[in-house]
Amino acid sequence: MAAELRRPERTFTIRQLCVEFKVTPRALRFYEDKGLLSPAREGLNRVYNHRDRARLTLILRGKRVGLSLAEIREILDLYKVEDGGATQNAKSLRKFRERIVALEAQREDIEHALSELRGACERLEAHLAKARPDLLVETGGPQVPPQRVRLDGLQTATAK
Amino acid sequence: MAAELRRPERTFTIRQLCVEFKVTPRALRFYEDKGLLSPAREGLNRVYNHRDRARLTLILRGKRVGLSLAEIREILDLYKVEDGGATQNAKSLRKFRERIVALEAQREDIEHALSELRGACERLEAHLAKARPDLLVETGGPQVPPQRVRLDGLQTATAK
DNA sequence: GCGGCCGTTGACGTGAACGTCAACGTCAAC
């Protein structure tokens, strides 16, 4: 039955991951080239398991927050040695903390940018309200959330 | 007296801005090439005023949050027409709102990444505490804040 | 047996954001 497909043994073809995450096969192979992914092989074909998929999630999030692939790899490697030697772990800890500080700084930047944009928005709204209230539209329609595609026909926890 | 230097009439050479913001002259010229900056000239030499400097602040923040120069330019141009025609303003408003939504999504990503990193940190700390408590260092020393350099010898509001 | 679709491996191309270098002008200091 379908529940089978959710079990961790589930594997994915390259295209399945591509469709789900909206990336190209080229990109996945590129990440592999750079050591960010290393899916199993079935003959020549790549076979991704749930761990590869999780890594991909991290990779893409890393990209979205502006990290380079090299930086992302560094972080992933830190996880890898999470059970390695103690000295290594101490170094990893330092690097993790550096990342955290950097991300917090970036969040600050985003807050700044947001409040500036919001300010501009309000000024524009006020201006338009006086000049051409007819052009004033509310915040924005239904805005279909960029629902990620599942290839296995399963819903993403649509509450029973 | 020195207060003169803080007044808005104050101008900057390319190198002064470069040192203050830690960018290269090449970068500033590049931004100019792309229409992000347009300093006055004194003969051939570029002369930046306080508005140029403010724009540069925005540009660099935009970069730090992951925007491309083209996107940054778009935003700056939106400000430019903030007092233009009403139809234009309505369009600008939509674009601003789009940006805000995107930035909020990015902030979400950052929160996610942060909590993952923090989790990893805690696991590492716990592990180290058991294995080699001697290697456990507190969050991090004085950490000289990346104080931006002022060339005019002024302090950045160091509270009297 | 062959047309499609999926997959593979090179290899080359591309756009963004600069870096680097050459060749030149200008002005103050020595």
Add this chain to the structure above:
DNA sequence: GTTGACGTTGACGTTCACGTCAACGGCCGC
């Protein structure tokens, strides 16, 4: 008067993150 710091304009080089394309293999349906 020449050295050196600062400025200018090209023009070419480089890195990153892929896109694109060629050439090939495997398998399914007809």
